[in-house]
Amino acid sequence: MKKISLGLIGFGTIGVGVVKLLQESGELIEKRLGARLVLKKIADLDITTPRVLTVAPDVLTTKATDILEDPDIQIVVELMGGYEPARTFIMEAMRRKKHVVTANKALIATYGNEIFQAANKEKVDLRFEASVGGTIPIIKTLKESLVANRIKSLMAIMNGTSNYILSKMTDEGKAFADVLKEAQALGFAEADPTFDIEGIDTAHKLAITLSLAYGKRVDIENIYREGISRITRQDIEFAREFGYRIKLLALAFERGDLVEARIHPTMIPFDHILANVNSNYNAFHIIGSASGSVFLYGQGAGMMPTASAVLSDIVDLSRGILQDVSRLVPYRSLGEDIIDDIRLVPFSEIQTNYYFRFMAADKAGVLSKIAGILGEMNISIASVIQKGRKEEGAVPVVMTTHKARERDVQEALKRIDQLDIVHEPTVFIRIEDERF
Amino acid sequence: MKKISLGLIGFGTIGVGVVKLLQESGELIEKRLGARLVLKKIADLDITTPRVLTVAPDVLTTKATDILEDPDIQIVVELMGGYEPARTFIMEAMRRKKHVVTANKALIATYGNEIFQAANKEKVDLRFEASVGGTIPIIKTLKESLVANRIKSLMAIMNGTSNYILSKMTDEGKAFADVLKEAQALGFAEADPTFDIEGIDTAHKLAITLSLAYGKRVDIENIYREGISRITRQDIEFAREFGYRIKLLALAFERGDLVEARIHPTMIPFDHILANVNSNYNAFHIIGSASGSVFLYGQGAGMMPTASAVLSDIVDLSRGILQDVSRLVPYRSLGEDIIDDIRLVPFSEIQTNYYFRFMAADKAGVLSKIAGILGEMNISIASVIQKGRKEEGAVPVVMTTHKARERDVQEALKRIDQLDIVHEPTVFIRIEDERF
Numbered sequence: 001m002k003k004i005s006l007g008l009i010g011f012g013t014i015g016v017g018v019v020k021l022l023q024e025s026g027e028l029i030e031k032r033l034g035a036r037l038v039l040k041k042i043a044d045l046d047i048t049t050p051r052v053l054t055v056a057p058d059v060l061t062t063k064a065t066d067i068l069e070d071p072d073i074q075i076v077v078e079l080m081g082g083y084e085p086a087r088t089f090i091m092e093a094m095r096r097k098k099h100v101v102t103a104n105k106a107l108i109a110t111y112g113n114e115i116f117q118a119a120n121k122e123k124v125d126l127r128f129e130a131s132v133g134g135t136i137p138i139i140k141t142l143k144e145s146l147v148a149n150r151i152k153s154l155m156a157i158m159n160g161t162s163n164y165i166l167s168k169m170t171d172e173g174k175a176f177a178d179v180l181k182e183a184q185a186l187g188f189a190e191a192d193p194t195f196d197i198e199g200i201d202t203a204h205k206l207a208i209t210l211s212l213a214y215g216k217r218v219d220i221e222n223i224y225r226e227g228i229s230r231i232t233r234q235d236i237e238f239a240r241e242f243g244y245r246i247k248l249l250a251l252a253f254e255r256g257d258l259v260e261a262r263i264h265p266t267m268i269p270f271d272h273i274l275a276n277v278n279s280n281y282n283a284f285h286i287i288g289s290a291s292g293s294v295f296l297y298g299q300g301a302g303m304m305p306t307a308s309a310v311l312s313d314i315v316d317l318s319r320g321i322l323q324d325v326s327r328l329v330p331y332r333s334l335g336e337d338i339i340d341d342i343r344l345v346p347f348s349e350i351q352t353n354y355y356f357r358f359m360a361a362d363k364a365g366v367l368s369k370i371a372g373i374l375g376e377m378n379i380s381i382a383s384v385i386q387k388g389r390k391e392e393g394a395v396p397v398v399m400t401t402h403k404a405r406e407r408d409v410q411e412a413l414k415r416i417d418q419l420d421i422v423h424e425p426t427v428f429i430r431i432e433d434e435r436f
Numbered sequence: 437m438k439k440i441s442l443g444l445i446g447f448g449t450i451g452v453g454v455v456k457l458l459q460e461s462g463e464l465i466e467k468r469l470g471a472r473l474v475l476k477k478i479a480d481l482d483i484t485t486p487r488v489l490t491v492a493p494d495v496l497t498t499k500a501t502d503i504l505e506d507p508d509i510q511i512v513v514e515l516m517g518g519y520e521p522a523r524t525f526i527m528e529a530m531r532r533k534k535h536v537v538t539a540n541k542a543l544i545a546t547y548g549n550e551i552f553q554a555a556n557k558e559k560v561d562l563r564f565e566a567s568v569g570g571t572i573p574i575i576k577t578l579k580e581s582l583v584a585n586r587i588k589s590l591m592a593i594m595n596g597t598s599n600y601i602l603s604k605m606t607d608e609g610k611a612f613a614d615v616l617k618e619a620q621a622l623g624f625a626e627a628d629p630t631f632d633i634e635g636i637d638t639a640h641k642l643a644i645t646l647s648l649a650y651g652k653r654v655d656i657e658n659i660y661r662e663g664i665s666r667i668t669r670q671d672i673e674f675a676r677e678f679g680y681r682i683k684l685l686a687l688a689f690e691r692g693d694l695v696e697a698r699i700h701p702t703m704i705p706f707d708h709i710l711a712n713v714n715s716n717y718n719a720f721h722i723i724g725s726a727s728g729s730v731f732l733y734g735q736g737a738g739m740m741p742t743a744s745a746v747l748s749d750i751v752d753l754s755r756g757i758l759q760d761v762s763r764l765v766p767y768r769s770l771g772e773d774i775i776d777d778i779r780l781v782p783f784s785e786i787q788t789n790y791y792f793r794f795m796a797a798d799k800a801g802v803l804s805k806i807a808g809i810l811g812e813m814n815i816s817i818a819s820v821i822q823k824g825r826k827e828e829g830a831v832p833v834v835m836t837t838h839k840a841r842e843r844d845v846q847e848a849l850k851r852i853d854q855l856d857i858v859h860e861p862t863v864f865i866r867i868e869d870e871r872f
Contacts, residue, residue, distance in 0.1 A: 021584050032766070135728065137573070137580075145745070149744055288571075289461070290461070290571075290743055292571065293734055294734040295734065296730075297709070297730070298727060298729055299728050302728075307584075309727075312583050323761045323764060328761075330468070
């Protein structure tokens with residue numbers, strides 16, 4: 001039986017998962033691939049801390065060069081994460097004509113162009129299914145299954161930690177800070193949760209997804225991004241009264257030759273398919289020009305689900321190696337040379353529905369003043385809930401709008417927040433009302 | 437730019453969709469593939485009835501041999517359906533070293549072994565993504581994305597017509613016969629709906645899915661199959677009272693070395709992800725040994741969604757042609773030579789929960805008699821709703837059970853239906869209670 005030799009760089013959670021899955025499913029993979037996957041070396045700076053499984057001691061090394069310089073190793077699996085030295089290792093592996101599998105979303109989102117160019121030059125393959133959506137085959141689906149489709153829209157929950165927190169806040173009426181602590185205790189959130197809760201992780205994943213769906217590259221700094229830390233129980237409750245749940249969504253819409261892309265907490269109707277994606281699950285709702293609605297759901301992180309996606313990449317590349325071909329499918333959806341950078345709709349120009357919570361003085365005429373300014377800015381009110389006379393001082397006036405322009409909304413809120421009768425900065429949350 | 441020449445056999449709805457999509461997305465596909473797809477010939481017995489699009493007259497032919505005998509044509513797309521002459525055309529195309537794309541589920545389910553063997557012998561490729569789940573990439577997901585997973589379970593809605601009928605009956609309280617008529621008027625159901633509503637179409641699709649997940653082949657005659665024609669509004673209502681919706685499900689579970697596979701109307705909890713798949717949508721819920729839950733959803737039929745899947749197969753094969761390789765991925769998930777036929781759990785041995793509706797005399801002691809027989813057969817009651825005294829004669833006694841064995845249930849119902857106090861044959865519907 002033929003053998004394919006692998007080198008693994010990074011022996012953390014996902015790395016251990018890959019080794020475990022190779023041990024558990026080795027025989028099955030062998031049958032399906034017609035060759036044996038041999039994990040020849042594992043490099044990690046820490047090779048002494050016990051893992052949940054044991055590997056032969058001579059497989060472990062602290063030096064990535066033991067993998068990079070080994071001419072036997074055909075596929076390098078990079079699971080260390082972060083920019084450096086991951087980037088250097090990947091570039092060096094490719095220079096030595098090794099194919100690469102990585103789950104490193106930050107790296108691909110930021111240095112994708114450079115890495116794909118190098119891969120192309122060296123005629124090696126590079127796969128990164130696990131970098132977006134964990135076990136969900138979103139990358140293969142976009143690149144291969146929907147190859148004949150323009151992507152009219154994408155709405156996705158790409159970050160399990162944020163989704164876990166929002167789900168718990170919604171279902172159990174808990175406060176953000178309390179749920180965050182719980183999530184940290186359960187290992188669903190990092191000690192420093194910034195990447196997850198501020199939407200940075202989502203931005204990396206959206207940038208990769210956009211580059212598969214629409215073109216070459218988008219600078220993540222140009223994607224509007226807003227996290228979940230300012231979401232309160234109060235707004236979750238009002239959302240419910242309007243028939244919505246709040247989710248941290250990555251959104252992308254085809255707008256002629258431009259792409260509208262944004263990441264923010266979003267109110268969606270109860271019966272929207274994404275509204276019922278709870279706990280730490282991820283999900284993607286795509287509308288293709290021919291396919292119509294396609295919805296994919298699964299674990300976006302975690303040891304074994306992510307390992308499953310990494311192994312699928314390894315097997316795909318191994319099939320190519322066995323027949324002596326590579327790059328059957330381009331790294332992104334389009335040929336590297338003929339595609340353009342993605343042009344985004346300026347964020348101030350987007351149009352959507354909005355939820356506002358004004359904290360206003362509890363007296364007559366307040367609504368009329370607020371509505372006046374909104375009207376001047378062409379913002380039309382869809383519904384209002386006014387809860388007055390219950391507390392001293394400021395009371396919430398909440399409303400939803402018809403479709404309005406972001407720029408107008410920002411200007412209106414600036415003017416409203418300057419009114420004497422408005423006691424706190426107005427809370428606003430964007431709404432996506434479209435069902436399918 | 438390189439060209440790949442295609443021949444299309446069958447110019448019905450899906451065939452027209454493929455031509456339309458080639459016209460609409462030709463440029464996009466060209467960019468993504470790096471080659472041009474040229475539809476050289478379309479064969480159909482009827483080339484005179486106008487379609488929604490026009491093609492050059494010299495492309496149309498009534499003779500499939502114009503395609504099969506054309507040495508230029510590299511991929512034959514079979515979209516005529518049915519066993520013959522589709523099978524003969526496919527075999528002949530392969531004999532002439534042409535790759536084949538088909539959406540023909542009946543053919544693959546029934547003659548898959550023979551066709552795959554021939555393809556293997558001729559060293560050509562054969563793809564059939566559109567045969568199961570329409571636009572949903574279920575075949576690619578099982579074969580490629582979940583390659584490192586044992587499939588622990590599969591629960592799927594594979595027939596849009598049945599799902600449409602059950603959804604309408606549930607949401608609008610209509611009777612089976614009325615909704616069927618509506619569905620026929622809308623084109624969602626055939627004039628003879630037997631294939632769809634009796635689960636035969638689902639059986640074909642399940643057989644293909646099983647052969648991807650578990651092994652070589654399963655004879656569809658050995659899969660227990662029950663359609664939806666005996667589902668009544670009354671049972672839908674009682675299901676609701678117990679917290680369930682009724683769906684026609686294809687079920688498969690790994691049971692050691694055996695596979696439990698069955699198709700029947702199934703009660704599932706409201707909050708099960710499949711309970712909210714409505715209208716004519718299809719969906720697959722898979723639990724992989726490493727991936728955990730993966731859920732895929734989309735249009736299981738229809739012109740453009742199906743064409744999207746057919747085009748993905750054509751592009752996949754074209755990528756191989758451009759690099760002069762074929763069969764990178766085996767036709768099924770395992771190497772053709774080394775896999776065994778699937779061994780099924782005998783249906784009488786399956787264990788699940790049940791819903792029973794007894795139409796019994798409205799007098800004391802009925803429940804005790806029924807419960808007595810159930811108890812003797814080791815069937816334990818989970819809950820009972822007894823609606824009495826409202827009508828003359830028979831009244832419904834409905835109940836759900838804990839896990840029981842099919843064989844015992846059949847025996848118990850036989851005995852119960854012989855009681856004087858039971859006026860009609862007992863209705864039973866199986867329940868799948870597992871959430872995830």
